[in-house]
Amino acid sequence: MNADLSPRARAVGVFVWCSFLTACIGTMVLFAFFEPEMFWHGERVATYTLGFFFLWVVAGSSAALALYMARTER
Numbered sequence: 296m297n298a299d300l301s302p303r304a305r306a307v308g309v310f311v312w313c314s315f316l317t318a319c320i321g322t323m324v325l326f327a328f329f330e331p332e333m334f335w336h337g338e339r340v341a342t343y344t345l346g347f348f349f350l351w352v353v354a355g356s357s358a359a360l361a362l363y364m365a366r367t368e369r
Contacts, residue, residue, distance in 0.1 A: 306362055314358045318351035325350070 300308065322343070331342035 310355065310358045310362060314351055314355040317354035317357075318347055321350040321354065322347045 325346060326343065331339045331346075334346070335342045
């Protein structure tokens with residue numbers, strides 16, 4: 296089964312996958328140096344989750360800006 300993706304679907308896939316991997320690495324690095332209790336006392340899992348999603352939003356913003364700038368003619 297060989298299903299070709301549209302250019303828009305490829306861009307969305309690249310955006311989501313790259314930002315996800317960047318957030319994963321960023322979360323590992325962040326919490327390798329800082330304890331979760333430094334940010335939010337009592338809830339380790341919630342701190343890891345919020346840290347990951349915050350970094351995913353930051354990485355997604357960077358990926359979206361890169362895709363926008365790569366497609367802009369000027």
